Amino acid sequence: MQWQVLTFAELDTHTLYSLLQLRVDVFVVEQNCPYPELDDKDLDPQTRHVLLKKGDKVIAYARVLAPGVSFAGFPGIGRVCVSQTARRLGLGKVLVERTLAETSQLWPATDIHISAQCYLQRFYEELGFKAASEPYLEDDIPHLQMIKYFQQTATA
Template identity: 85%
Template sequence: MQWQVLTFNELDTLTLYSLLQLRVDVFVVEQNCPYPELDDKDLHPQTRHIILKKGDKVIAYSRVLAPDVSFAGFPGIGRICISQTARRLGLGKILVEKTLAETAALWPKTDIHISAQCYLQRFYQDLGFIAASEPYLEDDIPHLKMIKAADPTAL
């Protein structure tokens, strides 16, 4: 298994298919949430796709979004998911740490924003995020805005 960080243009068709399949399996099927999975953010030239594959299958995935793509003035991370067969192995924490490192390398000294599902609030807090909103519904699932400050003493 090997981690990859790729732009959209660097994705081969099999990897693209597998990461989209994982995202649909987790966010649409498992969470019973029909929503437009293809949102054009994948295509942005500064978007980075963080991928862990086992053979030809993507088993862990996230994406890094440039400032202003999802959050005004700030980079964001999202679509964080682990395949059902790879859960409970600690990959979620590793995936988010790699995603945060990639984001910080691209936009140093900049806060990182996320729209987190409420049930994962403690998970993200343990990784340095703080809640920055009241809960709200996103695709009928409770979320809250969370921020990982570039300078934790500034929040």
Template identity: 55%
Template sequence: MQWQNLTFNQLNANTLYDILKLRVDVFVVEQACAYPELDDKDRHPETQHLIALSAEGELLAYARVLPPGLSYPEASIGRVVVAPAGRGQGIATPLMQRAIESALTTWPTAGIQIGAQDYLKAFYQKLGFKACSEMYLEDGIPHLDMRYQPE
């Protein structure tokens, strides 16, 4: 597996298309959730697009790392997704570990906050996140805010 961490301007047209297609296929179609997928945060000059590619170059996983002040006062990780072809291979944990490392390296004093789907609470807790809100509905899906608390 090959990992890449790119800014918007470093993404070529095919990679950007693959990212957006994966996000729409999973978040809009698979999860049956109509929401504004294109929110202009992708193009922010400090946004990082973390991708995992198979040996054949197929996009297997993606996460978006946002700078402090764009979604939350802290840095943020979102649009975390594993493609159907990559599921069951243990990709989600290293994807998040790399995203956390990227956020902490780039903005070491900012902290990290996420808006997590509620059913993934235990997954994020294992990575060091702690709930900092009650459950709320976002686009009809139960979410909660979580902050990274390094051990």
């Protein structure tokens, strides 16, 4: 297995296809949630795609978004997913840790924002995030804004 951090321009067509297939499988098919998966945020030159490949297949994926792309003035992470066949191996935690490290390297000394599905609140809290909103619906799924504050990052 091989971890990679790539810009959109660095993605080869097979890797791009595989990561989009994983995102659609998880967020559209598994969660029965039709929504526009291709949102142009992947194209931002500052976006980083953090992925784990097993052979030619992407089995874990998240993206790092520059300040202002999804959250006003702050960097964020999103589209965090692990393939069904690779779950229960602890990859989700490693994926988020790697994604947070990449975000902190690109934008040091700043808070990191996410829009988390509510059922994952405890998972993200264990990684240092704090709830920053009441639950709201995003694509008909309950979410909440969560923030990993810089002060926690510096002492964690």
